[in-house]
Amino acid sequence: MAALRRCVLLVHPSRPRERTYPLGLAYLAAAAKRAGALVLGCDLRIDPPAKLVELLRQHPFDYVGITALSTTLSEAAFIVQQVRRIQPASFVVVGGPHATLASRQTLQATRADAIVRGDGETPFAALLNGSLDVPGVTLRGQTPDDHVSVEPHLDRLPFADRSVFPLEAYYRRGVFGSSRRTNLIVTRGCPLSCGYCNANALSRGTFRLRSIEQVMQEVQRLRRDYHVDTLVLEDDNIGLDRDYALRLWRAFSEQNPRFRIDLPNGYHPALVDEELIDAMAAAGVRSIAFGIESLDENHRILLHRHFDLDRFLPIVAYAQRKNIVTTGYILIGIDGQSARQAIQSASSLRTLPFDMVHVSVLLDLPNQGQVVPSRTWKTVRAIMYVRIHLTPRRILRLMRLAAGSSRTDFDKPNRWC
Structure with a gap:
């Protein structure tokens, strides 16, 4: 008897102002299809939340894969809750940078069935084929180890599958401009x-x-x-x-x-x-x-x-x-x-020959430091030299003052990025 075909849903959490194609999930889709799975996708940056609910109600998914940055971990956890509510039997896997660098926290925060650390194509395909003891994968209840999946031969991977997240959908919505x-x-x-x-x-x-x-x-x-x-x-x-x-x-x-x-x-x-x-x-x-x-x-x-x-x-x-x-x-x-x-560093940016300068605030992340993007400046005006305690929030306030703007369109500082 032929094995039943696995049904997989891949989800990208909402992330305001991000204008990129979900390339990592497209690679995962290609690997899942190579493993014989039927794959559907939902990108909540361009799809309404109702689409996720609709997909979960219409299709019996064996596996749900979610990618998570540090800034989208709470959104990933909410997606897991939605899956549990509508399809409690689905096996939920979370991957991405935060799962790789903060495995224990990712498992605790999302309550996923498993996390994948590092390159996800090979471990995810192994999970679809029924393997649970997979390098780079930690199941809920297990203690995460330090192994990170690294694909040594990139040419052996299939091309990213851009049909699960159709490029035309991004073009129609003007995500990339013209x-x-x-x-x-x-x-x-x-x-x-x-x-x-x-x-x-x-x-x-x-x-x-x-x-x-x-x-x-x-x-x-x-x-x-x-x-x-x-x-x-x-x-x-x-x-x-x-x-x-x-x-x-x-x-x-x-x-x-x-x-x-x-x-x-x-x-x-x-x-x-x-x-x-x-x-x-x-x-x-x-x-x-x-x-x-x-x-x-x-x-x-x-x-x-x-x-x-x-x-x-x-x-x-x-x-x-x-x-x-x-x-x-x-x-x-x-x-x-x-x-x-x-602030002197920001002020001196006017002397540099760049067309644009992007100023960011350095914050801590798992394993190494990281930055939270703040704002791209064509010029920096009216720099104010104020002696204050150096915290990300106050630096952002100084940057707003330096730009001569009272608008609060800067990213709020977070512990995770």
């Missing part, structure tokens, strides 16, 4: 240990590359099947292997017509030079964000963010001459930084 964009990753992990980032902990310090041939196959499929014209490369450290990066940009430059490419994830200033900028411009890169984090060399040393600022800034100007829009990421609230230093 462009037909989607996100893409060509590498996973990061071996660096920058003091504000947990990418190293999420991948146990590994760095893995997809073959350029496979990347080009995927982007050609995206153009053919979805008419994508813009790619957002969300890699943690795409420039770490310089030779690979050069070959990647040269492969993109051979695409006709070229894609528009955005690099939003804080490119390391030490890993870029004029030859790479030339290759990026030829490939179609039109925007790049650099993770400077601090103008103070001592603070950069504290954050393990090592580079020569004087050597780097002319490269920013060179990128602009190549029609690449540049953004600089800056942190305030670094250990040992006084309120005056933080």
Whole structure:
């Protein structure tokens, strides 16, 4: 007798103002389909809550998978409650960054049946096939261990399945403006240990590359099947292997017509030079964000963010001459930084050659520090030097005053990000 086909629901919690495609769940959908499952999806950032209830009432799901950031943990817990209320027999799995870095808290907060730590494709497929003793998986009632699932051979994974969360639904709602964009990753992990980032902990310090041939196959499929014209490369450290990066940009430059490419994830200033900028411009890169984090060399040393600022800034100007829009990421609230230093740092941003500067407040996260995005400033006006105790909330108040705005459109500081 043939085995019954598993039915799976994948859910992305609501997260106001986030404008990204659920790429991680799309990879999970592809792995689940490869395992023989029927997969449906619900993205509560664009779908109404009623859709989740409707799906749960219409389909008998064997498994429900939920991704969770630290900022969406409470929403993930509420989704679990909804599943328990309507389909108490469903096996609920929570994954994502917070489950990886704070396993015990995730289990306690969500009351899920299991959590997955690290790359979720292989562990989730194993769960669908009936295995419960899976590396990287902790069941409710068990004590989480330190194992993180790391997929060593990225080319063995199927392409992200963009039909479960249809790209057209995001385009129709204008989520990405007028462009037909989607996100893409060509590498996973990061071996660096920058003091504000947990990418190293999420991948146990590994760095893995997809073959350029496979990347080009995927982007050609995206153009053919979805008419994508813009790619957002969300890699943690795409420039770490310089030779690979050069070959990647040269492969993109051979695409006709070229894609528009955005690099939003804080490119390391030490890993870029004029030859790479030339290759990026030829490939179609039109925007790049650099993770400077601090103008103070001592603070950069504290954050393990090592580079020569004087050597780097002319490269920013060179990128602009190549029609690449540049953004600089800056942190305030670094250990040992006084309120005056933080505001002086914000004030000095006007002297930098970037098109935009993004100021963030440094907060603690599991395993490593992390930042809560605050606001992108084109300029910083009327800096006020006030001697106060340095707390995230007061720093945000100073930033509002510095911007000359009484609006409260800054993210509230949270313990988790």
